[in-house]
Amino acid sequence: MARKDFGKVRSLWPEWMLVAFHPFRALTSTAGAFRDDLAPVSETSDAHLNALRAQVDQLAATWPFALVALIAAPALLWYGAFNLDRLDLLSGIELRGSIGVGLGIFALALLKIPALAEASPHAHIRAMTLIGAAIAVLLFSLLGISAKFPASTVQLAAFVAIFATIVILVVVLHPARAATIGFAAALVGTITLQNGFGMASGVAFAFLLCLSVATYRLARLDRSAAGNRGAAEVRGRMAARLVHEFESHTTGWFWQTDSHGRLIYLSDKVAQELNTSDTLAIGEMLTALFRMDSASPETERTLAFHLSSRTAFSNYSVRPASTGKLERWWSISGRPTVDDLGRFQGFVGSGSDLTERRRADAEITRLALFDSLTGLANRQRMRLSLDQMLNQPSGTYRATSLLLLDLDRFKAVNDTMGHQSGDALLKQVGQRLQRAVGEAGLVGRLGGDEFQVVLPSEANRERLTDLGRSIIAALSQPYFIDGSSVTIGCSIGIAIAPEHGRDAETLIRNADLALYAAKADGRGIHRFFREELLVGAQSRKQLEDDLRHALAQDQFHVAYQPVVSTKTERIVGYEALIRWDHPTRGAISPAEFVPVAEDCGLIEAIGEWVLRTACTEAATWPRDIRVAVNVSPIQFANPALPAVVTSALARSGIAPDRLELEITEGVFLDETASSETMFKMLKGIGVRLALDDFGTGYSSLGYLKKAPFDKIKIDQSFVRGATIAGNRNAAIIGAIVTLADTLGMETTAEGVEGQDEIALIRELGCSHIQGYVYGKPARAAEVVKQLAAAGGMATASGYRVSRAPRHSMIRNARITAGDVVGDIRIRNMSSTGAMIDGIDVDPDAIGLEIMIELLEEQMFPATIRWATDGKAGLEFAQHFNLERLNPQTASAQMPSARRSA
Known part of the structure; x- marks a missing residue:
């Protein structure tokens, strides 16, 4: 130089x-x-x-x-x-x-x-x-x-x-x-x-x-x-225009202070948001206009610390220093400047508006932690709160009581008055429950008609008994829904920590056992957990032994349910569903043995067997047909899962993008770095990822920003009743579809059974449909025949949800299915169908044609359309004249032996 x-x-x-x-x-x-x-x-x-x-x-x-x-x-x-x-x-x-x-x-x-x-x-x-x-x-x-x-x-x-x-x-x-x-x-x-x-x-x-x-x-x-x-002045004016354009049309802005921390430049739009002007802001201390956001993770080192120590800082969340200002958030960064001799001249920096992002995050947090219907805490928040209370050191808060509540006769309200009235009833139940508990504990809704109360520092049985009775009395008072008076009941199960469990899982399980005891003892009462309730563990132990034997003796097989495109009605893939043919008990529902497999550690071996079998059998299908396999949270937490997936793909020879792994929201319960690593490793293999049963468990809207899902599967609980006027499920489905489209994800509506539901799902923009309306799960050989016979096209065969008015009743009847004869009770009935209980119906029996004795010695053909919790819905082959029923033949009302859904 x-x-x-x-x-x-x-x-x-x-x-x-x-x-x-x-x-x-x-x-x-x-x-x-x-x-x-x-x-x-x-x-x-x-x-x-x-x-x-x-x-x-x-x-x-x-x-x-x-x-x-x-x-x-x-x-x-x-x-x-x-x-x-x-x-x-x-x-x-x-x-x-x-x-x-x-x-x-x-x-x-x-x-x-x-x-x-x-x-x-x-x-x-x-x-x-x-x-x-x-x-x-x-x-x-x-x-x-x-x-x-x-x-x-x-x-x-x-x-x-x-x-x-x-x-x-x-x-x-x-x-x-x-x-x-x-x-x-x-x-x-x-x-x-x-x-x-x-x-x-x-x-x-x-x-x-x-x-x-x-x-x-x-x-x-x-x-x-x-x-x-002159050129420098031109460049200066141009730079000033660019800064003005940038600050006017983006969320970014600039600021500068002198060596004493006083502002010598501040964007005019930020000054206006602070209810001042850029002229009045000049000369003010930076810390006099902005304060650190208390919720920001950078609060360990404050803004004043960096200004006084003359060190750079980045992405600090700040708010207006005056508490009377509107709720605004900004992210600011800054660095010190010096002259030619190294003398400190002040700070220069930039900022961006975080207000909309903070509001969106707050809404996501609210949706993730609170029930959208009642405003109460949801399952995730209740679980997190219970974990926090139980993990406290021994002392006042270590004693914690858990109350599980289930509404009696709520299902009847849903069936007779519709889901909209059911939702209104649940809102009133939540309000009464909050008033009854007050400040003593946290009230939440787990889903459906199940509620939960967590009481910290409470273990006195007399006070818990009084609270349980007051809750039952409050919830049993009449409700007024759409001008009608509705009366329901409530059963409560109570477990106390540490006496009945030192962790959330044990406490919830024991409270659930107490709840089942309350319902078995007549409903409308409360029961504490007792050791005798664990007698049922013997049957679970037998089931566990049978599971191990079944895995060794190849008693499992995989059935496949089609996934259909809403636009073309072409089959694009199948979901692999495990089935167990027990040597003595016959077909056992996955809902019964999968939880046992998870508890006893067999779920990983069973899951790996299903994965390898599904990939091998999918290799015989056309190359454009995918196969979806469920992955339990336990499997997902296993670091060996990517190696298992890679091995299954290599042995079967199918392309990675033909395999779709369905992951439930339970994997987000314990957010760790290992979860993010697992997502990256699975996506690195090339497989597709789907979020299963979205919205039913631990709402995970916040995690959708991180997890690389290709598809969201909308749970069948949102599909049920979506076609009924005024029901909110359709709006929820539409919101989920919009969210998925924004994130570049596909959507599949599960549990679609009615043809009018297909039209609604298509109208709401859902990309795929899965349910009995397009066929029951079938074995791999049958899948090959279906694809060959129909050229990959699916045919809807479901019923329409719209139904004739129903009449509540309790009437004994008899049904026959082939050589099997059974006694049942008719709970409500219309000219087109009836709801029955008193008999366990396997989900695979949906679509089965039976005969039902509606009149003495007169059998009428009907088809099973749905089945859940010991109840089933029948569709008559022909319209039935209800006037033919003799009211005097109706039997006295009998208490249901099973818990309502």
Whole structure:
């Protein structure tokens, strides 16, 4: 850098001058170095820095001439006096003083070269200006001496030099340059007028020519500097417009403080949001306008800490310092700035508006932790709260009571009045339950008609008994729904920690056992957990042993249910469903043995067997047909899962994108880094991921931003009743579809059974349908036949949900299915169908044709359309005239032996 700048200065005077005054090279180069150090700043700084750069350019080129003139002037006057043979003219005090001052300034400049080399450009300018002023004063004193010369030509030369100095001072506006060229002009005029043209006048003319050329060069530098300043101003205005456009049309903005932390710039839009203006905000302390968000994870190191310690910070969440302002959030970043000498100048930074993102996050959190219908805590929040209470150190909060509530006869309200009335009833139940519990505990809704209450620091059975009775009494009072009076009941199971369990899982299980005991003892009562309730564990142990034997003896098989595109009605894939044919019990529902398999540690082995079998059998299907396999949370938590998936794909030979792994929301209960790692590893293999039973368990809207799902499977509970006018399920399905579309995910509606549900699902934009409406699960061989026979197209065969008015009743009847005969109860009935209970119906029996005895010794054909919790829905083959029923034959009401759904 120094050589380049010295070369530029070097072009302004002859080589002999540089050689003669070699000590000035370092100083000249240093001035040029300062000029280049300012170059990067001047590209983005204001006009002041550009002017400073131009002045340093001029100093680098001119100050050696000023020092040369200061030494040469007395010497040339000596020469003039000697030629005139008037050495007495040099005896005055002016000449001796000027020579002394000149040599002193010159010596001082040489001695201060190192100090000046380290000084700032401002210091250079101030020093050279003072030197230039001293030179000008001495020059005029020398001209005064020349005025004493007797010859009139000398006096004329003096006046010409003075006039030239004034002109040049006006033209070049630089004292050192004016003094140098003014003295040269006076010297040339004096020598020429006294001696005529000769050796002395030739040297003087050459010196004047050299200085004139340098002056011309410097004038060009002045014009160039002026142009640079103009360009810099244009760039500055352009930058200001860009900043204004950026701040006006985006969420970003800028700020700047001085060294004391006072704002010297703040975006006008942010100032307006703070109910002030950018003018009023200037001079305010940054911490007086903004405060750290208490919910921000960066609160360990505050904004004031970074400002005082002069350290950079990034993405700090802040809010208005005044609590009376509107709810606003910003993310700000900043870094300290220094000048050329490393002195702290303040902070510069940027910010962005987080308000909408914070509000969206708050809504996601609310949906994830609260039940959307009742506003109570949902299953996830209740579980997290219970875990927190149980994990407290031994002491006051270690004793915790858990109440599980189930509404009696709620299903009847849903069936007779519709789901909309059922939803209104659940809202009122939640309100009464909150009033009954008050501040004593946390109330939540787990789903359906199940509620939960967690009571910290409560283990007194008498108080729990009183609370249980008051809850049952409050919930058993009549409700008014759509102008009708509705009465329901409530059963409660109670478990106390640590007596009945030291962890949430055990406590919930034991409270559930107590709840079943309450319902078995007549409903409308409460029961505490007791050890005798664990007798049922013996049957579970037998089931566990049978499961191990079944896995070893290949008693399992895989059935496949089609997944159909809503647009084309073409089969795009199948879901693999495990089935168990028990040697003595027959078909056992997965709902019964899968929880046991999870508890006893067999679910991973069973899940791996299902995965390998599904991949192997899918290899015989067309290449565009996918297969979906369920992965339990236990399997998902196993680090070996990616290796199992890779092995199954390699052995079967199917493409990774043909395999879809269905993962339930339970995997989000314990959010850890291992979960994110598992997602990445599975996506790295190339398989598809689907979120199963969305919305029924631990609502995970917040996790959809992180988990790389390809599909969301909408649980059948949202499909049920969606076609009924006023039911909110359709709106929920639409919201889920919109959410999935925004995130680039497909959607599958599960459990579709009615043909009118197909039209609704298609209208809501769901991409796929799965359910009995397109067929029951079938074995792999049957799948191949289905695909070959229909060319991959699916045919809907379900019923329509719309039904005739139903009449509640309890009537004994008999059904026959082949050689099997069974007694049942009719709970409600219409001209097109009936709801029955008193018999367990396997889900695979849906679609089975039976005969039902509606009148004595008269059998009527019907088809099983749905089955759940010991109840089933029948569709008559022909309309039945209800007037044919004899009311006197109706039996007395009998209590249901099973828990309502």
